[in-house]
Amino acid sequence: xxxxxxxxxxxxxxxxxxxxxxxxxxxxxxxxxxxxxxxxxxxxxxxxxxxxxxxxxxxxxxxxxxxxxxxxxxxxxxxxxxxxxxxxxxxxxxxxxxxxxxxxxxxxxxxxxxxxxxxxxxxxxxxxxxxxxxxxxxxxxxxxxxxxxxxxxxxxxxxxxxxxxxxxxxxxxxxxxxxxxxxxxxxxxxxxxxxxxxxxxxxxxxxxxxxxxxxxxxxxxxxxxxxxxxxxxxxxxxxxxxxxxxxxxxxxxxxxxxxxxxxxxxxxxxxxxxxxxxxxxxxxxxxxx
Amino acid sequence: xxxxxxxxxxxxxxxxxxxxxxxxxxxxxxxxxxxxxxxxxxxxxxxxxxxxxxxxxxxxxxxxxxxxxxxxxxxxxxxxxxxxxxxxxxxxxxxxxxxxxxxxxxxxxxxxxxxxxxxxxxxxxxxxxxxxxxxxxxxxxxxxxxxxxxxxxxxxxxxxxxxxxxxxxxxxxxxxxxxxxxxxxxxxxxxxxxxxxxxxxxxxxxxxxxxxxxxxxxxxxxxxxxxxxxxxxxxxxxxxxxxxxxxxxxxxxxxxxxxxxxxxxxxxxxxxxxxxxxxxxxxxxxxxxxxxxxxxxxxxxxxxxxxxxxxxxxxxxxxxxxxxxxxxxxxxxxxxxxxxxxxxxxxxxxxxxxxxxxxxxxxxxxxxxxxxxxxxxxxxxxxxxxxxxxxxxxxxxxxxxxxxxxxxxxxxxxxxxxxxxxxxxxxxxxxxxxxxxxxxxxxxxxxxxxxxxxxxxxxxxxxxxxxxxxxxxxxxxxxxxxxxxxxxxxxxxxxxxxxxxxxxxxxxxxxx
Numbered sequence: 001x002x003x004x005x006x007x008x009x010x011x012x013x014x015x016x017x018x019x020x021x022x023x024x025x026x027x028x029x030x031x032x033x034x035x036x037x038x039x040x041x042x043x044x045x046x047x048x049x050x051x052x053x054x055x056x057x058x059x060x061x062x063x064x065x066x067x068x069x070x071x072x073x074x075x076x077x078x079x080x081x082x083x084x085x086x087x088x089x090x091x092x093x094x095x096x097x098x099x100x101x102x103x104x105x106x107x108x109x110x111x112x113x114x115x116x117x118x119x120x121x122x123x124x125x126x127x128x129x130x131x132x133x134x135x136x137x138x139x140x141x142x143x144x145x146x147x148x149x150x151x152x153x154x155x156x157x158x159x160x161x162x163x164x165x166x167x168x169x170x171x172x173x174x175x176x177x178x179x180x181x182x183x184x185x186x187x188x189x190x191x192x193x194x195x196x197x198x199x200x201x202x203x204x205x206x207x208x209x210x211x212x213x214x215x216x217x218x219x220x221x222x223x224x225x226x227x228x229x230x231x232x233x234x235x236x237x238x239x240x241x242x243x244x245x246x247x248x249x250x251x252x253x254x255x256x257x258x259x260x261x262x263x264x265x266x267x268x269x270x271x272x273x274x275x276x277x278x279x280x281x282x283x284x285x286x287x288x289x
Numbered sequence: 290x291x292x293x294x295x296x297x298x299x300x301x302x303x304x305x306x307x308x309x310x311x312x313x314x315x316x317x318x319x320x321x322x323x324x325x326x327x328x329x330x331x332x333x334x335x336x337x338x339x340x341x342x343x344x345x346x347x348x349x350x351x352x353x354x355x356x357x358x359x360x361x362x363x364x365x366x367x368x369x370x371x372x373x374x375x376x377x378x379x380x381x382x383x384x385x386x387x388x389x390x391x392x393x394x395x396x397x398x399x400x401x402x403x404x405x406x407x408x409x410x411x412x413x414x415x416x417x418x419x420x421x422x423x424x425x426x427x428x429x430x431x432x433x434x435x436x437x438x439x440x441x442x443x444x445x446x447x448x449x450x451x452x453x454x455x456x457x458x459x460x461x462x463x464x465x466x467x468x469x470x471x472x473x474x475x476x477x478x479x480x481x482x483x484x485x486x487x488x489x490x491x492x493x494x495x496x497x498x499x500x501x502x503x504x505x506x507x508x509x510x511x512x513x514x515x516x517x518x519x520x521x522x523x524x525x526x527x528x529x530x531x532x533x534x535x536x537x538x539x540x541x542x543x544x545x546x547x548x549x550x551x552x553x554x555x556x557x558x559x560x561x562x563x564x565x566x567x568x569x570x571x572x573x574x575x576x577x578x579x580x581x582x583x584x585x586x587x588x589x590x591x592x593x594x595x596x597x598x599x600x601x602x603x604x605x606x607x608x609x610x611x612x613x614x615x616x617x618x619x620x621x622x623x624x625x626x627x628x629x630x631x632x633x634x635x636x637x638x639x640x641x642x643x644x645x646x647x648x649x650x651x652x653x654x655x656x657x658x659x660x661x662x663x664x665x666x667x668x669x670x671x672x673x674x675x676x677x678x679x680x681x682x683x684x685x686x687x688x689x690x691x692x693x694x695x696x697x698x699x700x701x702x703x704x705x706x707x708x709x710x711x712x713x714x715x716x717x718x719x720x721x722x723x724x725x726x727x728x729x730x731x732x733x734x735x736x737x738x739x740x741x742x743x744x745x746x747x748x749x750x751x752x753x754x755x756x757x758x759x760x761x762x763x764x765x766x767x768x769x770x771x772x773x774x775x776x777x778x779x780x781x782x783x784x785x786x787x788x789x790x791x792x793x794x795x796x797x798x799x800x801x
Contacts, residue, residue, distance in 0.1 A: 018541070018542045018733065021542065021545055021733040021734055022541050022542075023545070054769075055768070220541075221541030221544075222541060
């Protein structure tokens with residue numbers, strides 16, 4: 001589950017050490033934008049050692065590597081891949097880059113004796129070409145488990161103004177969601193960059209959820225509670241899902257193929273949605289069982 | 290001998306006297322005696338106003354071996370203590386005992402007076418900065434005596450601490466000695482810590498930078514206690530007296546701790562109508578208040594009172610109707626001063642009313658929940674807020690031990706590690722507050738409940754709180770930091786830590 005994915009600078013030992021307690025589902029240890037050129041080497045080894053030594057208490061451990069268009073990117077994969085992170089984020093992802101990272105990871109997994117395909121990939125879609133090719137990018141590796149939308153770089157690439165309201169990224173969000181749903185991977189929304197505007201964060205998260213995003217990246221730990229709340233099933237959702245499942249079980253007992261709830265027909269996709277809500281609520285601990 | 294917190298304490302300490310060992314937090318209640326007071330009555334027509342501190346000292350017959358007292362409402366902006374000691378030194382007087390409710394970095398000039406024998410003994414509830422370092426290095430002739438806020442009031446009232454001359458830093462004083470802290474350029478709000486000094490000292494001198502016509506209004510310390518009045522240009526630096534605002538932490542780890550603490554309070558069953566609460570002015574403690582406020586509003590809970598040093602944040606909760614009354618011994622910021630001045634339900638309290646175990650019932654006895662800090666806490670839940678990781682004095686109980694003993698639920702909030710050191714240890718360097726009075730420790734990685742609180746453990750058994758034993762929390766901390774080496778000390782005792790009842794809970798030795 002990836003409701004919230006928190007970026008932590010890869011060169012900040014105290015933040016890395018405390019990352020597991022902040023409540024995010026995933027921690028993204030960042031070797032790219034958060035780390036200046038002269039700290040790339042030290043940050044890489046700091047992140048490596050953190051992955052080896054720190055108990056991340058069940059948080060997904062993700063590392064954003066540098067672009068493999070640079071030497072840093074190859075070094076990142078070689079050093080970080082060998083300590084088996086849960087996933088790597090590939091910046092400015094293209095189909096070729098994802099395929100190349102997949103090959104490099106396969107080689108490392110063979111050398112290190114890891115299960116093949118155990119290190120996952122999350123492409124970061126932050127260019128116009130990446131956005132238009134997102135279907136092929138996700139299809140290019142079985143390691144891909146989610147897509148992260150990066151709206152800051154994307155809007156820069158498209159030469160459009162980034163706003164708090166986010167109307168300018170409606171298409172990008174919709175495209176990413178559509179592809180992710182089609183290919184059954186998570187769709188992770190771009191971070192909300194005003195770290196002191198919590199009302200704005202809530203609205204932005206709700207907007208993303210409304211069109212199908214399954215989670216959201218955070219750039220400040222104080223954003224996590226709101227993101228988790230928005231991307232968790234609500235009490236009403238859970239109640240509805242329980243009622244759907246009860247009605248389904250009753251229909252099964254009575255041998256009915258189709259059934260209705262509150263006067264509305266319940267078909268297979270609705271039943272599946274209800275099951276997903278219950279599963280998610282259980283995983284978060286909102287309901288026991 | 291070994292006291293009730295397993296500390297090896299001498300039976301007699303040179304420069305302190307015979308030791309009464311700590312026997313437990315609730316061992317010394319019962320019949321007590323207050324000391325009698327000697328005073329010089331004032332005839333009609335007598336003038337109390339003197340021209341200088343020097344004249345006041347001479348009028349009070351200052352001489353070698355006397356005890357002079359000060360209060361700390363002007364905090365790190367206080368000028369009065371330094372001005373008085375400078376005059377004492379100029380008069381050639383030696384062997385003075387300074388009884389200051391707290392000592393701050395601004396009191397650095399006292400170090401010279403310690404070195405040259407003007408000051409040879411100190412009583413205080415809290416000290417940080419150069420004076421604290423000088424004491425730790427063994428420069429003070431006799432051991433310093435560290436009280437609690439309530440314990441100091443007890444010591445004064447019982448006669449254990451006899452004050453020859455009390456100096457009251459008075460933000461406003463009238464020409465006959467009526468004092469308040471809410472008017473004047475050095476306004477600091479409540480003067481609660483100064484009240485026992487004013488009531489029990491042989492002589493009381495008000496030092497003010499705002500001398501007003503008789504009578505001042507309001508009156509917090511009245512003319513019946515004040516012998517002399519000295520007008521000076523400034524009693525303190527407003528920048529160091531109160532901060533503009535006290536802020537909730539933005540540190541995500543501090544916020545996580547605060548959120549867990551608020552959840553614990555909620556699940557303890559104490560958060561209901563009539564709830565009473567105290568927290569310090571630190572960022573994490575204030576964040577606990579913020580989360581508690583959210584719960585109170587959501588559940589429409591009306592509390593009875595909040596107490597202690599009062600911050601603007603607590604005032605906001607009070608103004609929103611979440612507490613009916615505030616008990617204020619010291620204002621921490623300008624918003625608190627303003628509220629104390631204008632709202633009758635924002636009431637002052639003396640240090641004795643706040644935390645003295647030997648009066649007819651202190652405010653701490655009625656506290657439901659107290660939020661406390663710690664520099665170290667051990668697996669017996671004993672807390673150190675007196676010495677730092679290098680063994681040097683950097684604080685003291687203040688109201689820590691008083692509120693821990695009085696409250697129904699005392700919660701220590703702390704990061705599991707600080708500056709690469711574990712906070713939970715096998716045995717604290719200094720015991721400030723005994724573990725029997727600490728109910729819970731809340732860290733970012735989990736909560737430990739004192740096993741003595743079987744009732745609380747039972748109440749929480751079905752909760753979602755991350756509960757661990759204190760040993761498990763210690764192991765988590767050590768996994769991150771390793772186990773630090775023990776600090777080495779010399780044999781010389783440099784300070785005696787008195788519990789609130791006057792028994793000795795620990796001694797501090799000279800640092801190497």
